[in-house]
Amino acid sequence: MNIAIVGSGYVGLVTATCFASTGNRIIGVDIDAEKVRRLSAGHSPIFEPGLEELMQAQLSAGRLNFSTDLKAAVLASEVIFIAVGTPPRPDGSADLSNVEAIARGIAQAMDSSRIIVIKSTVPVGTGRRMSEIMMGLTAHPFAMVSNPEFLKEGAALEDFLRPDRVVVGTEDDEAIQTLSELYAPFLGNQQDLMVMGREAAEMVKYAANAYLATRISFINEVADICARTGVDIVQVRDGMGADRRIGRAFLNAGVGYGGSCFPKDVQALIQVGKDVHCDVSILQSVHERNERQKIALAEMVLTRFGADLSGLTFAVWGLAFKPNTDDIREAPAIRVIGRLIAAGAQAKCYDPRACPNAAKVFAGQPGVTFCADPYEALQNADALIILTEWSEFRTPSFDRIRAGLRQRVIFDGRNLYQLATMQRQRIEYYSIGRPASIPRDRQGATLTPAKPAGTLGQAQA
Ligand SMILES: NC(=O)c1ccc[n+]([C@@H]2O[C@H](COP(=O)([O-])OP(=O)(O)OC[C@H]3O[C@@H](n4cnc5c(N)ncnc54)[C@H](O)[C@@H]3O)[C@@H](O)[C@H]2O)c1
Structure with missing residues (x-):
């Protein structure tokens, strides 16, 4: 043809x-x-x-x-x-x-x-x-x-x-x-x-994307409740997802959905609904929760390190809105980095594919630099922030992470690591919808004292 x-x-x-x-x-x-x-x-x-x-x-x-x-x-x-x-x-x-x-x-x-x-x-x-x-x-x-x-x-x-x-x-x-x-x-x-019918086909696409986005905003809302009640969202997700009526797909708590489709399609469906005088409050909540979720990790950093981040440097692993793409359209990483540099921080970023696209977004911003190697980004950084779940971040060398960072702190927006692993590695660890994991000495005192819990979630000994 x-x-x-x-x-x-x-x-x-x-x-x-x-x-x-x-x-x-x-x-x-x-x-x-x-x-x-x-x-x-x-x-x-x-x-x-x-x-x-x-x-x-x-x-x-x-x-x-x-x-x-x-x-x-x-x-x-x-x-x-x-x-x-x-x-x-x-x-x-x-x-x-x-x-x-x-x-x-x-x-x-x-x-x-x-x-x-x-x-x-x-x-x-x-x-x-x-x-x-x-x-x-x-x-x-x-x-x-x-x-x-x-x-x-x-x-x-x-x-x-x-x-x-x-x-x-x-x-x-x-x-x-x-x-x-x-x-x-x-x-x-x-x-x-x-x-x-042609109109039904047009609607299938929006309904499918809006439903997947809804699952993500739903689990992020439950994750927020989990963090504040000392519950691990990963265990909750596993328990929910085992139900065949629910399934596990699109139920990972994280830094919110991005990309060129979900954000725009949810908003476009809201607009279509409004045009025909429909109550679109579910879709509106999905969108609003996602907007908050995108900066939730930056807020955790600010709670931990204070509102003024001048003099602090953060290593950032992951810029693409998801793994295996170089697409940074609506990527949560862009928002998180923007918030941190607005508070005076420097960001040293690594992504296996998306650095060139992100460099265009941050062109002329002296606070943002890019590294060709994830461990190079850690050198003299005060903490590591993970924003995309690329496979290569899943089993990193924690020895090299500890050696590179000035302070042993990880903010993980994708829940890549087990809390028990972080305890064993003696790394202060903040993730989404799980208790903060703060290393303690034998007497039970925290080794790196954290600021009051707030959005950081209850500390886990
Ligand atoms: N990206 C996805 O994952 C995905 C998935 C399903 C559906 N969609 C939908 O498919 C559509 C395309 O998305 P995309 O991500 O491929 O977009 P894109 O921005 O990657 O590509 C669009 C291309 O169209 C070209 N273009 C724009 N105006 C043109 C014109 N007048 N004549 C010829 N070329 C023109 C642009 O130069 C660009 O190369 C969108 O409606 C999107 O919502 C995207």
């Missing part, structure tokens, strides 16, 4: 590469000429495990090309996917200007019928609105399909190649048949292709 995919970001590039890998001829279109140049030379502008290698293989096979020319791509393709960004406007609603610009461009370029597939996350009714706009610009027939994308950054290829389901929102028989052929190589069985 000849396919154009407009937008070559996380979703568009993965979609283009995976469809090319099953033999289709793909033109990836992007407005960013520099990005198109790099992609054409075989360089992925994003880090996603396995993506660059698979993309290079498709380029070499001649099945994948990149271009800035939307008109030529439309003329050469039967199916056109729209996979551009839909960022939040100041009021939280989705900005559809990129999607609309492309819908107009497609309509103006079409010379016969086409199938247009919206893969971007768009509010209910967008497909209908884009159809109306296009009908004003072209006499050629077209089907407008909603096909939301559910891939996760960090496991995007795996998710695309083996999806839980593919949602196709249209009543057009030819479009259903075409998409069913296109997705067949990735589906275990045909039932995994779920055909529904």
